[in-house]
Amino acid sequence: MLRSKILFILLASTVLLKSCSSLKQNDPNEKVVAFINEFRNNLAASDEVIKSQFQVTAVANVSEEGIMRAVRIMQNADQAKDSITCVINFDSPTIVQDEASIRVDFVAQFSSIDSATVLQQESTFTLWLSNVQGKLVITNIDAMNFYNEYNGAVYRLQNIKHRERDLASRKIFFDQARMLQQTYDTVIWYAQYHDSVYYYVVNGEWQNFFMGDNRERSTRAKMGLVSETGRVIVPPAYDLVGTIAFETEDIIEVKKDNRVGHFTIEGKEIVPAVYDWIAPYGKDGVYALVKKDNEYGWLDEAYVLHAGFPSDEAKKYVNEFGYLGKNMEISYTAMPAAEIIHVDYMGRGIVVPPAHFVQASVLDEIISDIYTGENSLGWGGIEKIETEGSMFEKISDNFSALMVKINDYYLEGREGLYKRTNVTFVNNQQQFTSTFTVPSGSISFNRIDSTLMEVRLSRKGESDGYEGEMEDNEWDVPFYQYFRIENGAITQLKSHRNYAFTEFIPMDSSYLEGTFHTWDEETNSVKTQDFPFASTLEWMRNEILADYGYGFNDAGMREQFIHQDWYAPRYYSYAEFYDSMSETDKHNLQFLERIIGTLDTKQPS
Numbered sequence: 001m002l003r004s005k006i007l008f009i010l011l012a013s014t015v016l017l018k019s020c021s022s023l024k025q026n027d028p029n030e031k032v033v034a035f036i037n038e039f040r041n042n043l044a045a046s047d048e049v050i051k052s053q054f055q056v057t058a059v060a061n062v063s064e065e066g067i068m069r070a071v072r073i074m075q076n077a078d079q080a081k082d083s084i085t086c087v088i089n090f091d092s093p094t095i096v097q098d099e100a101s102i103r104v105d106f107v108a109q110f111s112s113i114d115s116a117t118v119l120q121q122e123s124t125f126t127l128w129l130s131n132v133q134g135k136l137v138i139t140n141i142d143a144m145n146f147y148n149e150y151n152g153a154v155y156r157l158q159n160i161k162h163r164e165r166d167l168a169s170r171k172i173f174f175d176q177a178r179m180l181q182q183t184y185d186t187v188i189w190y191a192q193y194h195d196s197v198y199y200y201v202v203n204g205e206w207q208n209f210f211m212g213d214n215r216e217r218s219t220r221a222k223m224g225l226v227s228e229t230g231r232v233i234v235p236p237a238y239d240l241v242g243t244i245a246f247e248t249e250d251i252i253e254v255k256k257d258n259r260v261g262h263f264t265i266e267g268k269e270i271v272p273a274v275y276d277w278i279a280p281y282g283k284d285g286v287y288a289l290v291k292k293d294n295e296y297g298w299l300d301e302a303y304v305l306h307a308g309f310p311s312d313e314a315k316k317y318v319n320e321f322g323y324l325g326k327n328m329e330i331s332y333t334a335m336p337a338a339e340i341i342h343v344d345y346m347g348r349g350i351v352v353p354p355a356h357f358v359q360a361s362v363l364d365e366i367i368s369d370i371y372t373g374e375n376s377l378g379w380g381g382i383e384k385i386e387t388e389g390s391m392f393e394k395i396s397d398n399f400s401a402l403m404v405k406i407n408d409y410y411l412e413g414r415e416g417l418y419k420r421t422n423v424t425f426v427n428n429q430q431q432f433t434s435t436f437t438v439p440s441g442s443i444s445f446n447r448i449d450s451t452l453m454e455v456r457l458s459r460k461g462e463s464d465g466y467e468g469e470m471e472d473n474e475w476d477v478p479f480y481q482y483f484r485i486e487n488g489a490i491t492q493l494k495s496h497r498n499y500a501f502t503e504f505i506p507m508d509s510s511y512l513e514g515t516f517h518t519w520d521e522e523t524n525s526v527k528t529q530d531f532p533f534a535s536t537l538e539w540m541r542n543e544i545l546a547d548y549g550y551g552f553n554d555a556g557m558r559e560q561f562i563h564q565d566w567y568a569p570r571y572y573s574y575a576e577f578y579d580s581m582s583e584t585d586k587h588n589l590q591f592l593e594r595i596i597g598t599l600d601t602k603q604p605s
Contacts, residue, residue, distance in 0.1 A: 029095045032102055032129065035136040039127075040090045043075055054138045055130075062143050070125075070143040073150050080154045083161075085111050088125060101139065102129040108146070110153035117164070119157045123149035166346045170339075173197060176228055177341045184236060188223075189338035189350060193244045193265070197228040200338060203236045208340060210350075210366040225252065225263075233267045240365070242352040244336050248280045253354050260355045262288075270303045277356035279323035286310050289318055294429065319430070321402050324360050325390030331383065332372045339372055347373050348381055361424050361435035362387065362404050371411055383409040395445040395453070399433070399490060400426045405440055423455070425483075425490045434490050436481060448505065453483040453490065476516045477536060496566050497543040506587045512537075534596055541592040544585050545599070548577045552599070574600040 042049050050071055051064070072078045073086050087109045094105040104127045112119040128140035167174075177187040180199055188208070189200040204221035224236030225244075234241050234254055242253035250265040254273055261273030271278060275290045278299075287299045289309070296318060298310045309315040317323060330351055331337075337349030349370030357363040369381040388405040395401050401423055408418045419440035425433045438457045446454040457479040480501045482493045495503050501511055512532055520527045527533075542557055551569030552558040561567040571577045578586070 028097060031136060032095050032097075032104065033093075035129065036090055036093060036104065039138075040088075043071070047071075054141075055132065062141055066143040066147070067141055070141060070146050073147065074125075078150070080157075083113055084119070084150075084154055084157055085113055086150065087111070100130075102136075103127075104129060108149075110150060112157050112160075117157065117160055119153065119160060121149075121153045121156070123153075163343070163346075167343060170346060173339075174341060180226065180230060183230065184224075186221075187341055189340055191244060191336040191338040193336040198233065198244065198336075199226050199228070200224075200241055201226055201236055208345075208368075210364075210368050211340075211345075231267065233265065234263050238273065240352060242354060243338070243350075246335060246351070246354055248282070251280075253278065253352075255355065271299065277354070277359060279318075279354075279356050281310075281314065281317075284310060284314075286314065289314060289323065291318075320392045321360070321390055321426075323356060324362055324402065324404060326387065327389055328387045330363075330367065330370065330385040332370055334384070337370045337372055347371065360402065360404075360432055362390075362406075362422055381411060383411050385409070393445070395425075396447060396485070398428055398488070399485075401443075401445060402426055402432075403443060427488065434483070434492060436492055438479065438481070441479075451485050452504065453485055454501075454505070455481045455483065457481075476514060477532060478514070496547055496564070499540045499543060502540055502544055502585070502588045502592075503547070503582075504584065506584050507591045537592055537596045541589065541596065541599075544589050544592075547585075548581060550574075550577070550599075554599075 039053055042053065047068065051067075054067060069078075074088055076085050089107045089109070092107070096103045096105075106125045106127075108123040108125045110119070110121045110123065123146065124142075125146050126142040127138050129136050130139045132139075173190050176197070177190065177199060180187045180201060184201040184203055186202040186206050187199050188202055188206055191198050191200070201224050202221050203224075205218050206221040206223075207216065207218060209217040221239075222236045223234075223238050223241045224232065225234040225241050226232050234252060238254040238256045240255040242255070244250075244252050244265065246253070252263045252265065254261050254263060256273045258276075259273045260275055260278055261269065262271035262278060263269050271288075271290075275292050277291050279289045281287065281289050281298070285301055287301050287303060290297050290299060290305070295307070296309060297305050297307050298314065299305055309318065330353075332349050335351065337351050339345065339347075339349055348368065349372040351367040351370055352365070353363040353367065358365045363385075367382075367385070370385075371381040371383050386407040386409075388407065391403040393401050393403070402425075404422045404424075406420050406422060408420070410416060410418065420437050421440050421443065422435060422437050423443065424435045427433055436455075438455075442458045444456045444458070446456065448454050458476075477499075480499070482495070482500055482504045484491045484493055493500075493504065497503055501507065505511070513530075515528060515530055516532050516536070517526050517528050518533050518535075519525075538557075539560070542552070542560060545552075546561045546564075546567055546569075549568050549570045551572050552561075553572070558569070562569075581589070
């Protein structure tokens with residue numbers, strides 16, 4: 001009996017072994033697994049051997065160079081080989097077969113070589129195989145996606161290392177700030193000036209409201225300035241402490257209850273915070289010109305106040321805003337920009353200009369994102385801001401226009417030079433009433449009637465467009481803005497239209513005169529003519545119609561406006577809204593359609 005049981009077990013085992021052997025031999029992935037092992041081993045072979053596994057001419061959208069770039073990553077022979085390693089899990093692929101091809105997915109692991117820097121990132125690497133004349137070959141490879149994932153890992157590793165480097169270079173400042181915070185509620189910024197470090201300290205709750213994110217400005221926080229040893233330069237009793245030596249060596253402007261004063265870098269208050277603004281003058285024994293309420297005065301070199309102006313030249317300097325017309329450079333190299341004491345804002349500088357530039361809307365109260373050096377986020381920011389003097393023009397009996405040209409030099413994403421002009425209207429009492437900004441160019445003012453002012457910007461011969469203002473591809477089309485004059489003030493009129501004159505002015509041929517240019521895709525050259533191109537005239541017409549909710553049948557025309565939050569298409573014939581149109585819009589629609597035709601053959605007469 002026992003012998004029979006043993007014999008049965010042996011027979012069963014033999015059958016089971018044969019069954020397993022049969023399954024393995026008939027495994028549909030067996031050849032694929034063998035090919036994968038061969039491919040893995042050949043990564044150590046010559047390029048010729050590696051390339052022999054591919055049918056390069058059959059590879060879809062992948063060049064031989066792209067294939068070998070992916071191979072170099074798998075070999076850990078890429079240019080970043082000293083900092084990052086790639087490990088492909090060849091032992092556990094996901095294999096999917098169909099009649100046409102075999103897809104093989106591998107998990108790839110990118111890791112930093114330096115154990116002190118932690119980077120672990122997974123990716124997917126895919127091969128497509130085909131059986132060609134009884135032999136498996138690679139007919140496609142997801143090289144681009146794999147390469148991009150690898151580059152992303154390299155970039156993240158660089159950011160980690162840069163962040164570590166940035167923290168190391170700022171560690172002494174951050175550590176000192178933590179020590180000072182035992183005395184003050186918050187230490188928010190630090191700045192370096194003349195081989196010394198100064199810290200902006202705050203008592204009360206402070207937020208860097210100027211950085212966005214819907215942050216609110218605290219009205220209770222009081223700011224001061226201390227040295228690296230803790231010596232008080234400015235006591236924490238002010239709403240804002242300005243950039244050290246913005247205009248005058250060793251001088252700091254402070255602001256409290258919308259009044260400004262001056263401290264020296266040695267910690268002495270030389271001008272109390274009682275003035276609207278303080279404009280350094282620096283000649284004829286005059287330290288500064290000042291304004292308080294509607295009265296002007298001047299401070300001598302002993303900081304004693306005198307009424308009026310010290311000279312006719314100084315009076316002209318104020319009345320024509322010469323104190324705003326300086327050629328300035330705002331940059332980390334030109335002045336001691338401060339940095340926020342936080343790892344997320346390393347390399348992003350802060351400048352706090354004097355009050356007279358802020359009140360005239362020449363500069364913001366706080367300018368952030370001034371580039372102070374390479375940073376871990378690869379963020380560039382503003383390299384520098386330049387102002388190119390000022391122009392002062394009388395535009396009516398009661399108003400003048402102050403124009404200041406500003407050049408913004410950006411790094412990284414917005415790299416390049418952006419030119420703009422800040423225009424501020426000033427009444428006869430030297431009060432600033434309203435401000436707007438346009439791209440730089442030739443500006444003219446046209447009084448349409450007693451209540452309407454037209455501002456025209458012309459940029460002859462410049463092909464860089466209107467920096468986002470214009471939606472078409474034509475340049476040299478003047479840019480218009482309109483202002484209402486009433487009750488002793490000038491107010492900008494808002495418009496959805498790029499060609500705002502169609503909303504406020506009955507058009508005539510003068511609005512279509514000039515020399516116009518556009519880029520011709522067919523001839524790959526600039527086209528020039530002495531009348532706006534048809535596409536521009538169509539845009540003018542379409543803006544009028546879109547403002548009233550006209551739903552364009554043409555998909556291209558509809559696409560021009562569909563992403564605007566004000567556009568609500570609801571009418572498909574002119575008759576549905578024609579009676580609600582202003583007389584100016586009716587006139588301009590008919591004026592344009594006499595040139596380019598109508599979209600509605602049944603329009604009202």
